[in-house]
Amino acid sequence: MTTGRPMVTADYPPRTSTGFDVEKIRRDFPILKEKVNGNPLVYLDNAATAQKPQVVIDAIQKYYQSYNSNIHRGVHHLSQQATEAYEKARVKAQRLLNALESREIIFVRSTTEAINLVAQTYGREHLQAGDEVLISAMEHHSNIVPWQMVCQEKEAKLRVIPINDKGELLLEDYGKLLNERTRVVAVTHIANALGTINPIEQIIEQAHQYDAVVLIDGAQGAPHLALDVQALDCDFYAFSGHKLYGPTGVGILYGKGDLLDSLPPYQGGGEMILSVSFEKTIYNVVPHKFEAGTPNIAGGIALGAAIDYVNEVGLENIGPYEDELFRYATEQLSQFSELRIIGTAERKASIISFVIDDIHAHDVGTILDQEGIAVRTGHHCAQPVMERFGVPATSRASFAFYNTKEEIDALIQGIRKVIEVFK
Amino acid sequence: MSLLRDLYQDVILDHSKSPRNFSELPDANRKADGHNPLCGDKVTVYLKLNDGVVEDVSFTGTGCAISTASASLMTQAVKGKSLAATKELFESFHGLVTGKTNEGQELGELVVFQGVSEFPVRVKCATLVWHTLQLALKEEAGVVSTE
Numbered sequence: 085m086t087t088g089r090p091m092v093t094a095d096y097p098p099r100t101s102t103g104f105d106v107e108k109i110r111r112d113f114p115i116l117k118e119k120v121n122g123n124p125l126v127y128l129d130n131a132a133t134a135q136k137p138q139v140v141i142d143a144i145q146k147y148y149q150s151y152n153s154n155i156h157r158g159v160h161h162l163s164q165q166a167t168e169a170y171e172k173a174r175v176k177a178q179r180l181l182n183a184l185e186s187r188e189i190i191f192v193r194s195t196t197e198a199i200n201l202v203a204q205t206y207g208r209e210h211l212q213a214g215d216e217v218l219i220s221a222m223e224h225h226s227n228i229v230p231w232q233m234v235c236q237e238k239e240a241k242l243r244v245i246p247i248n249d250k251g252e253l254l255l256e257d258y259g260k261l262l263n264e265r266t267r268v269v270a271v272t273h274i275a276n277a278l279g280t281i282n283p284i285e286q287i288i289e290q291a292h293q294y295d296a297v298v299l300i301d302g303a304q305g306a307p308h309l310a311l312d313v314q315a316l317d318c319d320f321y322a323f324s325g326h327k328l329y330g331p332t333g334v335g336i337l338y339g340k341g342d343l344l345d346s347l348p349p350y351q352g353g354g355e356m357i358l359s360v361s362f363e364k365t366i367y368n369v370v371p372h373k374f375e376a377g378t379p380n381i382a383g384g385i386a387l388g389a390a391i392d393y394v395n396e397v398g399l400e401n402i403g404p405y406e407d408e409l410f411r412y413a414t415e416q417l418s419q420f421s422e423l424r425i426i427g428t429a430e431r432k433a434s435i436i437s438f439v440i441d442d443i444h445a446h447d448v449g450t451i452l453d454q455e456g457i458a459v460r461t462g463h464h465c466a467q468p469v470m471e472r473f474g475v476p477a478t479s480r481a482s483f484a485f486y487n488t489k490e491e492i493d494a495l496i497q498g499i500r501k502v503i504e505v506f507k
Numbered sequence: 508m509s510l511l512r513d514l515y516q517d518v519i520l521d522h523s524k525s526p527r528n529f530s531e532l533p534d535a536n537r538k539a540d541g542h543n544p545l546c547g548d549k550v551t552v553y554l555k556l557n558d559g560v561v562e563d564v565s566f567t568g569t570g571c572a573i574s575t576a577s578a579s580l581m582t583q584a585v586k587g588k589s590l591a592a593t594k595e596l597f598e599s600f601h602g603l604v605t606g607k608t609n610e611g612q613e614l615g616e617l618v619v620f621q622g623v624s625e626f627p628v629r630v631k632c633a634t635l636v637w638h639t640l641q642l643a644l645k646e647e648a649g650v651v652s653t654e
Binding site for chain 1: 515520545546549569570571572573626629
C-alpha cells in the first residue's frame with residue numbers, strides 16, 4: 085500500500101465462524117461511530133447505498149486538495165496526474181470485472197445511466213417494429229423504463245419473464261419467450277427488492293442461441309459476487325459506484341469492445357469527438373465516444389480506491405461472511421409468526437424484504453429509526469414486484485460486510501417494539 | 508419511546524385498525540383520488556355536498572397507520588361542516604402537523620396528530636387525505652361515477 089493509513093490485511097483472527105474480523109473492518113468506516121436518535125447507528129440499508137471507508141473519503145479529498153484538474157486535455161502537471169489517476173481507476177474496474185480491455189469500461193453516472201445508454205444506442209440502432217426486448221418481473225424501475233421508452237419509439241414489444249412465489253425466474257417460460265425477434269435480454273443479477281440471485285450464465289447462453297444481446301443490471305450484483313464478464317460471455321454489465329463502497333454519481337458500464345465500436349454515441353459534446361467543424365464531426369474512439377463532457381473525476385478516482393479496498397478485504401472473505409449474516413437474520417426473523425419474508429429463493433444475497441402483519445412499512449421504518457436502525461421502506465423502485473406479491477410496500481434489511489450479528493439482534497429487538505406498539 | 512407514543516397515540520392506533528366511514532358513498536356527488544407515489548399510499552375521498560355543506564363523507568384506500576387514521580378522523584371532523592369551515596380546519600390541521608401553530612381549540616380530536624410534527628418525513632402521510640378532500644371540493648363537475 086502507498087497510503088500511510090493502516091489498511092486491512094488478509095490475516096484475520098478467527099472472530100466469527102467464517103474467520104472474519106468485523107471489528108477491524110468497522111474501524112475503516114467512520115460513519116459507523118455515529119449515533120441516531122441517541123442510539124448507535126445500525127445501518128441496514130446497504131442495498132440503497134453502502135457506507136464509505138476512510139480510504140475512499142481520503143481519495144476524494146486528496147484529489148481536490150492536491151491535484152484537482154481537468155483530464156485528457158492539459159499538458160500541465162496536475163492534468164497529467166488527474167488523467168493518470170482516473171485512467172488507473174478504469175483499469176481497476178476492468179480487473180474487477182475481468183474485462184479483456186480497459187476501453188470496454190465506460191464511466192457513467194450510475195447503473196441507471198448505463199442502462200439508458202445501452203437502450204438509447206444499441207436499442208435505437210437495432211430495434212425495429214415487431215422486435216422484442218425481454219426483461220423480468222423482478223426488475224428495478226431502472227431496468228424497465230429505459231426499455232419501455234425505446235420500445236415505444238421503435239414499436240418494439242417489451243416482454244416479461246415471469247417469476248414464481250419464491251421470487252425465482254421461471255426459466256422454462258424464459259426459454260419459450262425467446263425467439264428470432266428477441267433482440268435484447270435485460271435482467272438483474274441480484275433482485276434489489278427480493279434478494280434473488282439469478283442464474284445469469286444460463287440466461288446469457290440461452291439468449292445467445294437467438295443472437296440476442298444481454299445486459300445484466302449489476303447494481304446489487306457487483307458488491308456481493310465475484311465477476312468475470314469474459315467467462316459469462318456477457319454483452320453489457322452495469323453497476324453503480326456507491327453501492328460498492330464508492331461515491332455517488334459514478335458508475336460503470338462494461339460492453340464488449342466490438343459491440344461498443346459499432347454503436348453510435350450517446351451524448352454529444354467535448355471528449356467524445358476527434359475533430360469538429362460545422363459541417364462534420366468525427367467521433368472519438370471507445371470508451372471516450374461515450375463519455376461526453378467533464379466527468380466525475382473525483383468520483384471515478386475514489387471508485388478506484390473503493391475497488392482496491394474491496395480487493396483488500398477480498399470478495400472470497402466478503403461472500404461467506406455476508407452469507408453468515410444473511411442466514412442468521414433469516415433464522416432470527418422467522419421467530420415472529422407475524423412476519424413474512426417476501427422473496428425466498430434458493431439462491432439469495434444478503435437482502436431481506438419483509439412485511440409484519442398489516443402494519444405498513446413506513447410505520448415499521450419510523451419505529452426502527454427511533455432505535456437508530458436504518459432500513460429501507462417502500463416499494464424499492466420495483467412496483468411490479470410489490471404487485472406480484474400483493475403488498476403495497478415492504479421493509480428491507482440489507483447487510484454489508486461491516487454489519488454484525490449484534491446489529492441483527494438490535495433489528496430483532498426493534499421489530500419486537502413495532503409489534504408491541506401495534507398490538 | 509415517548510416521541511413514538513406521541514406519534515402513535517391510542518386514538519390513532521384505534522382509527523388505523525378500525526377506520527370510520529371506510530367505504531364508498533353510494534350517493535356521493537364528488538370524488539377525488541389521492542396518491543403518494545413515494546410510499547404507494549392511495550386514498551379515494553367521497554363527498555356528498557349539499558348547499559355548500561359536507562352532508563356526508565367517506566373514504567377508501569390503503570396506507571400506513573398515520574394516513575389511515577388521518578383519513579378516518581378527517582371524515583368525522585368535516586361531516587356537517589360548511590365549505591369555508593372545512594378549509595379553515597385544513598389550514599389549522601396543516602399548521603399543527605408541520606409544527607407552525609400549536610393552538611388546537613377548533614381542531615378537537617385532530618390534535619392527536621400533533622406528534623407528527625416531530626417526524627417531518629411523515630407529514631405527507633397525515634395530509635394526503637386532506638389534499639384529496641381539497642381536490643374533491645374543487646371539482647366543479649356534478650355527479651361523479653362511484654362504481
